[in-house]
Amino acid sequence: MKTSKSTVDTTQLQIQASKAMADLPPEVIVDILSRLPVCLLLRFRLIAKPWRSLIDSSYFVHLHLTQSAESKSHLSLILRKDSDLYCISFDSLNDAVELNHPLMCYSNRIRVLGSCNGLLCICNVAEDIAFWNPSTKKYRILPSLPSDRKRDSNMCLCGARVYGLGYDAVHDDYKLVRISQFIGLDYLSFVSEVRVFSLRNNAWKRLEDMPYVLCYTRKMGILVSGCVHWVVTRNLELDQHATELVIAFDVTNETCGEVPMPQNMDRKCQIDVGYLGGCLCIVAKYEDKGVDVWTLKEYGVKESWSKLFTVSQTRRIKSVRPLVYSKNGSEVLFEQDHENLAWFDLKSQRVKSVKVRGLPDLFEAVVCMESLVSVHPCRREDKKKQEAAGDLKNKKRLQIGAIGNQNEDENEERVKNLNFCKIS
Numbered sequence: 114m115k116t117s118k119s120t121v122d123t124t125q126l127q128i129q130a131s132k133a134m135a136d137l138p139p140e141v142i143v144d145i146l147s148r149l150p151v152c153l154l155l156r157f158r159l160i161a162k163p164w165r166s167l168i169d170s171s172y173f174v175h176l177h178l179t180q181s182a183e184s185k186s187h188l189s190l191i192l193r194k195d196s197d198l199y200c201i202s203f204d205s206l207n208d209a210v211e212l213n214h215p216l217m218c219y220s221n222r223i224r225v226l227g228s229c230n231g232l233l234c235i236c237n238v239a240e241d242i243a244f245w246n247p248s249t250k251k252y253r254i255l256p257s258l259p260s261d262r263k264r265d266s267n268m269c270l271c272g273a274r275v276y277g278l279g280y281d282a283v284h285d286d287y288k289l290v291r292i293s294q295f296i297g298l299d300y301l302s303f304v305s306e307v308r309v310f311s312l313r314n315n316a317w318k319r320l321e322d323m324p325y326v327l328c329y330t331r332k333m334g335i336l337v338s339g340c341v342h343w344v345v346t347r348n349l350e351l352d353q354h355a356t357e358l359v360i361a362f363d364v365t366n367e368t369c370g371e372v373p374m375p376q377n378m379d380r381k382c383q384i385d386v387g388y389l390g391g392c393l394c395i396v397a398k399y400e401d402k403g404v405d406v407w408t409l410k411e412y413g414v415k416e417s418w419s420k421l422f423t424v425s426q427t428r429r430i431k432s433v434r435p436l437v438y439s440k441n442g443s444e445v446l447f448e449q450d451h452e453n454l455a456w457f458d459l460k461s462q463r464v465k466s467v468k469v470r471g472l473p474d475l476f477e478a479v480v481c482m483e484s485l486v487s488v489h490p491c492r493r494e495d496k497k498k499q500e501a502a503g504d505l506k507n508k509k510r511l512q513i514g515a516i517g518n519q520n521e522d523e524n525e526e527r528v529k530n531l532n533f534c535k536i537s
Contacts (some may be wrong), residue, residue: 187483227278231484277334277341279364375418
């Protein structure tokens with residue numbers, strides 16, 4: 114089988130780059146590597162053992178994640194339609210590329226349950242759930258839950274169920290929260306059952322029931338400041354203008370509380386929650402005057418709510434979901450009616466549609482950041498031992514110049530066999 118000229122050129126460039134980096138201090142090399150996309154790092158980790166040891170270390174995984182978050186780089190949009198998932202690079206917004214996700218063997222509708230630090234949680238209608246890192250292609254199927262039908266025969270599962278994915282920084286653990294709502298046969302009583310899955314412990318546990326009724330505006334919880342947020346009501350009210358509120362589930366403490374609403378917001382609306390630029394958002398939809406988007410600039414401070422922009426009711430709007438700021442912060446990319454992507458110019462107050470090749474006609478979009486985060490975290494005691502050994506080993510072995518001393522044919526063969534991404 115012949116090797117293309119572009120592949121050979123790319124291989125030579127990587128070997129030359131490796132040799133060029135041999136004279137750089139280790140801390141400079143680490144800084145350079147931490148700014149690269151995951152697809153390149155997956156190649157580099159197979160060139161030499163010192164690089165693999167570094168790139169696989171929890172220290173570097175965290176450094177790369179922090180670097181990406183601070184620079185707002187390596188972002189992509191994940192779009193869901195039926196049983197398919199698509200990826201759009203935020204840097205270009207040109208093409209929607211279909212992804213091979215771990216539940217593709219099922220011909221069922223796929224749901225995205227949450228996005229956090231490069232990890233996605235997805236499930237199908239059979240409630241098969243997977244933690245998945247689209248950048249590394251690694252995934253993990255969660256253990257199934259037993260039937261959650263209530264013992265009380267007067268309760269029946271009404272079908273309302275929401276999820277939320279969050280990161281517990283204290284215990285270095287990713288947790289999936291599931292709330293299942295049971296409605297009494299008299300339609301006057303309800304139970305909202307809460308369960309939490311720990312990725313580190315690979316186990317579900319039952320928590321105290323939640324005293325709120327789920328709303329159907331959005332089934333995926335929004336993660337902000339270590340808390341997952343949903344829209345709920347306090348009572349079973351059939352009135353479409355029932356008072357809606359936002360609750361926050363603290364992923365670390367595993368407790369629930371209410372989020373203060375904006376004081377100047379007209380409450381005669383349907384609300385949804387979102388995430389934008391590190392801030393919690395409230396999307397208020399009115400029947401006659403469009404959609405307002407509010408942001409909480411300082412989490413936990415009620416007075417820091419401010420209206421960011423309004424999408425006028427030029428035509429009937431079903432939904433608006435803010436996604437991400439532009440690089441210079443002058444525009445907001447949002448999803449409208451599960452059909453379109455558009456930019457809102459914060460200065461001119463104008464909306465500009467985004468044309469993406471291969472974009473499905475109906476979709477739901479979430480933002481995902483590239484990362485090296487593993488779906489198979491080690492136990493805390495094992496992690497401490499590995500970190501201690503890894504730090505000592507890296508100090509002694511992080512001699513990148515050793516790459517240049519290896520057989521060049523061997524390096525070329527290793528690089529040519531990698532197909533994670535194309536280097537241009």
